[in-house]
Amino acid sequence: MTRKVLATALVLLFMMSLFGCATERGYYDPGRSTAAGALGGAAAGAAIGSIIGAATGSPATGAWVGGATGAIAGGLGGYLYSAHQNRLAYDRNTAARTYSYQPSQGNLVDIDAATVSPSTVRPGQQVNMQMTYTVLSPNNVPTTVTISRQITKDGASVVQPYQTQVSNNNGTYTDQVGYTVPTDATPGTYTVTSRITSSYGSDTETSSFTVM
Secondary structure: OHHHHHHHHHHHHHHHHHHHHOOOOOOEOHHHHHHHHHHHHHHHHHHHHHHHHHHHOOHHHHHHHHHHHHHHHHHHOOOOEEEEEEEEEEEHHHHHHHOOOOHHHOOEEEEEEEEEEOOEEOOOOEEEEEEEEEEEOOOOOOEEEEEEEEEEEOOEEOOOOEEEEEEEOOEEEEEEEEEEOOOOOOOEEEEEEEEEEEOOEEEEEEEEEEEO
8 A cells, every 4th residue: 555655646746846847938947947846846745745654654754755856856857958058259349240230220130040069969968059149229228138949840849948038238149058859759850940039129040950
């Protein structure tokens, strides 16, 4: 009987920890999701741990163990995406010269390039999704830029999209985030749709990688 209760509790903990990765907008933010997953996992683990405690005759110990296990399970859900970097490549003056930009043109939001490296990987390996983008405006006021990436295969999403926000001055930026390909990933071509959105406008670019 005790073994059956323990097995059921562990399955419930695993299922509940998966929900720690979502934000209110349905996108994945690694920093927020890791923390939320750990806290949510701990709460769920504590509740389930009480079941374990009741089955083993020690409710307090069961809750403590469940909470610790839940925090670990929830936190691990936050590491599909990792090592996000957003860096200034060219200041406003250099970016404006590159684009022959004049303030009379209004706002300019452009993804210069979007790539994935390496282009071919095996399940369990990591790819780096890279993007170079430029934001220019007549008044040269800093703006919040939302950066998102969606990975699809045969038109269907294979993982919760990545999203984060950065506050940028005018200029050209390089942005990169790592993604670990699941060990059970299906071989084939995967499309990465990269997007930037701000009050100045938005742009979208696609790239791809192949899983062998």
